[in-house]
Amino acid sequence: xxxxxxxxxxxxxxxxxxxxAFTLLLIALVSYRNANLLIENDALVDLSHQVRLELAxxxxxxxxxxxxxxxxxxxxxxxxxxxxxxxxxxxxxxxADLRKLTADTPEQQRRLASIAPIIDAKLEELKNIIDLRRxxxxxxxxxxxxxxxxxxxxxxxxxxxxxxxxxxxxxxxQRSEEAxxxxxxTENIILWGGLAGTLAVCAIGWLITQSLSQQIGSAVGQVRNxxxxxxxxxNQQASGAKEQATAMAEISTTISELLATSRQIAESAQRVxxxxxxxxxxARSGHGTVxxxxxxxxxxxxxxxxxxxxxxxxxxxxxxxxxVLDIVSELAExxxxxxxxxxxxxxxxxxxxxxxxxxxxxxxxLADRVGGSTKEVRALIDDVRSAVNTTVxxxxxxxxxxxxxxxxxxxxxxxxxxxxxxxxxxxDAAREIELSTKQQSTAVEQVNVxxxxxxxxxxxxxxxxxxxxxxxxQMASLSRDxxxxxxxxxxx
Amino acid sequence: xxxxxxGLAKQAAKLRAAFDAAYAAPPRRDAAAGQxxxxxxxxxxxxxxxxxxxxxxFVDRKITPVPANDASLLGIAGFRGTIVPVHSLxxxxxxxxxxxxxxxxxxxxxxxxxAFDAFEGHLRVRSDxxxxxxxxxxxxxxxxxxxxxxxxxxxxxxxxxxxASLGCHRAQTAIHERNEKHESFQ
Numbered sequence: 095x096x097x098x099x100x101x102x103x104x105x106x107x108x109x110x111x112x113x114x115a116f117t118l119l120l121i122a123l124v125s126y127r128n129a130n131l132l133i134e135n136d137a138l139v140d141l142s143h144q145v146r147l148e149l150a151x152x153x154x155x156x157x158x159x160x161x162x163x164x165x166x167x168x169x170x171x172x173x174x175x176x177x178x179x180x181x182x183x184x185x186x187x188x189x190a191d192l193r194k195l196t197a198d199t200p201e202q203q204r205r206l207a208s209i210a211p212i213i214d215a216k217l218e219e220l221k222n223i224i225d226l227r228r229x230x231x232x233x234x235x236x237x238x239x240x241x242x243x244x245x246x247x248x249x250x251x252x253x254x255x256x257x258x259x260x261x262x263x264x265x266x267x268q269r270s271e272e273a274x275x276x277x278x279x280t281e282n283i284i285l286w287g288g289l290a291g292t293l294a295v296c297a298i299g300w301l302i303t304q305s306l307s308q309q310i311g312s313a314v315g316q317v318r319n320x321x322x323x324x325x326x327x328x329n330q331q332a333s334g335a336k337e338q339a340t341a342m343a344e345i346s347t348t349i350s351e352l353l354a355t356s357r358q359i360a361e362s363a364q365r366v367x368x369x370x371x372x373x374x375x376x377a378r379s380g381h382g383t384v385x386x387x388x389x390x391x392x393x394x395x396x397x398x399x400x401x402x403x404x405x406x407x408x409x410x411x412x413x414x415x416x417x418v419l420d421i422v423s424e425l426a427e428x429x430x431x432x433x434x435x436x437x438x439x440x441x442x443x444x445x446x447x448x449x450x451x452x453x454x455x456x457x458x459x460l461a462d463r464v465g466g467s468t469k470e471v472r473a474l475i476d477d478v479r480s481a482v483n484t485t486v487x488x489x490x491x492x493x494x495x496x497x498x499x500x501x502x503x504x505x506x507x508x509x510x511x512x513x514x515x516x517x518x519x520x521x522d523a524a525r526e527i528e529l530s531t532k533q534q535s536t537a538v539e540q541v542n543v544x545x546x547x548x549x550x551x552x553x554x555x556x557x558x559x560x561x562x563x564x565x566x567x568q569m570a571s572l573s574r575d576x577x578x579x580x581x582x583x584x585x586x
Numbered sequence: 587x588x589x590x591x592x593g594l595a596k597q598a599a600k601l602r603a604a605f606d607a608a609y610a611a612p613p614r615r616d617a618a619a620g621q622x623x624x625x626x627x628x629x630x631x632x633x634x635x636x637x638x639x640x641x642x643x644f645v646d647r648k649i650t651p652v653p654a655n656d657a658s659l660l661g662i663a664g665f666r667g668t669i670v671p672v673h674s675l676x677x678x679x680x681x682x683x684x685x686x687x688x689x690x691x692x693x694x695x696x697x698x699x700x701a702f703d704a705f706e707g708h709l710r711v712r713s714d715x716x717x718x719x720x721x722x723x724x725x726x727x728x729x730x731x732x733x734x735x736x737x738x739x740x741x742x743x744x745x746x747x748x749x750a751s752l753g754c755h756r757a758q759t760a761i762h763e764r765n766e767k768h769e770s771f772q
Contacts, residue, residue: 427645434643434708437622438694441638456608458708463601471594 103306110298117294121287128280135273141195142266145202146259148192152209153255155181155188156216160248163220167227167235175224182217189213199265202258209254216247307580314577321570328566332559339552346545353538360531367524370517377514384510388503395496402489409482416475419468426464433458620710623733625740626689627704629681632740634709634733639745641692642666643705657683658752660701665692675700678748679728693745700748711735716742 101109159181165174189210196202223244227235433454440451622637642665649672651661658677662669670692677683678700687701715735728748729741 430708431643431645434624434637438637438640438642442641455710456605459608460601460605462707463604467594467597467601470597474594 103310106302106305110302113298114291114295117287117291121283121291124283124287125280128276128283131276132273132280135269135276138269139266139273142262142269145192145195145262146266148188148195149255149259149262152185152188152192152213153252155185156213156248156251159217159220160244163224164239166224167232167239170227170232178220178224185213185217196258199261202261205254205258205261209251209258212247212250212254216244216251219244219247311577311580314573314580318570318573318577321566321573325563325566325570328559328563332556332563335552335556335559339549339556342545342549342552346542346549349538349542349545353535353542356531356535356538360528360535363524363528363531367521367528370521370524374514374517374521377510377517381507381510381514384503384507388500388507391496391500391503395493395500398489398493398496402486402493405482405486405489409479409486412475412479412482416472416479419472419475423465423468423472426461426468429461430458430465433461620712621716623709623711623742624691625706625709626691626702627706628679628702629676629684631676631679631681632706633729633743634740635691635743635745637708639694639743641694644690644692644699645705646688647690649701656752660687663690663699665699668697670697670699672699672701673752675702675748678751679743691745693749695746696749698749698752700745709733709735 158177162174162177162179162181166172166178168174189206192206193203196206223235223238226238436454437451437458440447440454443450623634624637624640624643625632625634627633644665647663647665649661649663652659652671656673658673660672660674663672664670672690674683674687676687684703687703689703689705690699690701692699711733712735716731716733718731719729719741727744728751729743730747731742731744733740733742
């Protein structure tokens with residue numbers, strides 16, 4: 095069975111019916127051949143019968159010829175010669191027919207060859223007797239008849255004909271047996287061959303039915319399973335198509351919103367372009383203002399330089415004051431020392447030095463005060479120097495700040511130039527954006543149309559999916575029906 | 587600046603008036619009631635010394651170093667035609683030696699100069715402002731008293747004791763050097 099498992103249904107049917115047809119054809123051919131043989135045997139039997147009839151005819155004609163000769167001899171009546179004449183006319187034909195009929199039998203041909211001169215001699219003897227009667231009368235003819243010459247010939251003829259008839263009868267018997275055997279064989283072939291062919295056809299039909307039932311049942315079962323799966327897939331496809339249609343509707347709505355947004359962007363871009371142009375004008379105006387401011391800052395820088403110079407000069411003067419104050423302080427210190435030493439000396443001078451001690455004390459007090467004032471002045475000078483230093487530092491910081499400001503204003507001026515350039519670029523860009531946004535709006539409109547088409551296609555797809563689902567359901571039902579037809583147990 | 591200038595002018599006028607008043611005033615009788623003190627700083631320690639204990643106050647005098655075994659002897663210096671030895675007051679007081687003290691006083695008791703780091707000023711205090719100290723915390727009893735004046739409390743150096751300690755200090759230095767030599771020989 096595995097050999098035929100890969101065969102197609104058509105091939106199996108062709109093989110089955112072909113084998114059946116071959117069996118029937120073989121039976122028919124054999125039957126045909128046996129029928130032909132039977133017919134041929136019948137023909138041969140007929141031929142044998144015809145041979146026997148001809149042989150009998152030969153013997154009969156010879157007898158008729160002798161009978162007529164004897165009647166004529168006896169009666170002298172010419173009418174008795176009719177059988178003789180008929181025999182003389184028919185014998186050559188009859189012998190020729192016999193030669194033809196026995197052409198396949200050499201022994202019969204030899205007998206016919208041997209009987210022909212005897213017949214000729216007999217007919218010659220009959221003729222001589224008839225001629226003798228006609229010419230010499232009865233007695234002469236009777237005398238010749240009683241010589242038994244004719245009888246001997248006639249006996250030879252009878253013997254040869256009998257032998258030939260015997261052989262023909264043998265052949266007839268043989269051929270009849272052959273015909274009977276052939277008929278029996280044909281009958282057997284028709285009977286048993288028909289039976290065998292019927293069995294073979296039944297077996298082939300059973301095999302084809304079995305194999306086709308199994309394979310077609312399996313295939314139909316698979317078709318049913320596939321139909322079920324396809325049904326599920328069609329369900330998913332239908333729901334997917336429905337979701338797709340819903341999504342496409344949402345996309346269409348979104349694109350409509352996008353279109354509105356794009357138009358708003360285009361309007362905004364137009365306003366941006368206008369603003370950018372106004373900004374460019376303002377930037378050009380601002381650039382002039384920045385140049386003026388830069389000039390002002392340069393003037394401030396010069397003033398600050400002068401302030402720094404003056405403050406440095408003030409610091410220098412403060413240092414000189416400090417140097418003078420150092421001298422004053424040192425003088426006060428020396429005066430103090432002198433006063434102290436004077437006090438010591440005055441104390442050493444006793445009462446005479448008391449007044450000097452008073453003076454020395456006053457001098458010392460004065461020196462102390464001068465020293466204190468010097469300290470205060472030094473503190474003030476230090477404050478002044480500190481303030482000057484602070485001012486110088488602040489001024490230098492301011493100068494640096496002015497420098498930085500000047501540089502920054504230079505940068506600002508260049509930045510303003512760059513801003514003006516950028517604003518011009520921005521203006522161009524805004525115009526390009528405006529143009530691009532308009533083109534984008536157009537493109538979005540086209541996309542919207544395309545999305546609408548896709549939405550329509552999605553709806554059609556949904557419908558098609560529904561139809562597919564229906565078709566698949568029908569196909570599943572058909573597969574179940576087919577399975578029920580082919581293999582009822584599998585259909586259950 | 588205007589306020590500072592006005593303050594300075596006012597102070598100058600005040601000084602001038604005080605100077606003039608000093609010449610205009612009669613001699614004071616109570617000049618001897620107080621004691622004259624000099625506030626000094628030896629090393630980082632504040633002291634006062636009595637003006638009566640010194641024979642003179644000097645500053646930035648050239649001190650010529652001389653070889654000596656005394657660690658306190660800085661050298662010699664000339665004062666009014668007299669050569670006197672100069673000793674470091676912080677060393678004599680047992681304080682860490684300082685570098686080149688500017689100020690000098692010559693002791694009244696003997697011709698010895700003591701160098702110290704800073705002269706801060708002159709004070710005239712009442713005699714009861716100087717009270718004896720209960721227990722001496724510094725040196726070998728060089729400040730047996732302390733001065734209490736205008737919220738300032740300082741020990742009063744007794745220069746005589748300081749000068750008297752010079753002999754003791756020399757002996758200690760000699761012993762110390764002898765011990766060092768002995769240790770080096772061993």
